[in-house]
Amino acid sequence: MDGQEHNGGGETVIPSKLMKHLRWRLDAMMRDRQIKTAVELHKRLQELGVDLSLAQVSRVVAERPVRLNTELLDALVQILDCTPNDLLVKEDLPL
Numbered sequence: 001m002d003g004q005e006h007n008g009g010g011e012t013v014i015p016s017k018l019m020k021h022l023r024w025r026l027d028a029m030m031r032d033r034q035i036k037t038a039v040e041l042h043k044r045l046q047e048l049g050v051d052l053s054l055a056q057v058s059r060v061v062a063e064r065p066v067r068l069n070t071e072l073l074d075a076l077v078q079i080l081d082c083t084p085n086d087l088l089v090k091e092d093l094p095l
Contacts, residue, residue: 041061050075
């Protein structure tokens, strides 16, 4: 096991012992906005001046980042026309 829980929607849920569980919904938000690949998201991030490698963007899409800088968060909410609350959702899960 990878220490992560996966819900039925294909989203990754990483439990935290210190707080409620946070569900990272970037992949779902991308699907809703017709952004099909990390390559496409990478290109849009570059257009906004966010300097991340394609490998870094792919990781951010695949799993919830441990740290998320505000520059990236701001760019994601601009690209996806959403709020930070749409990307990170607090969720109670049984331990």
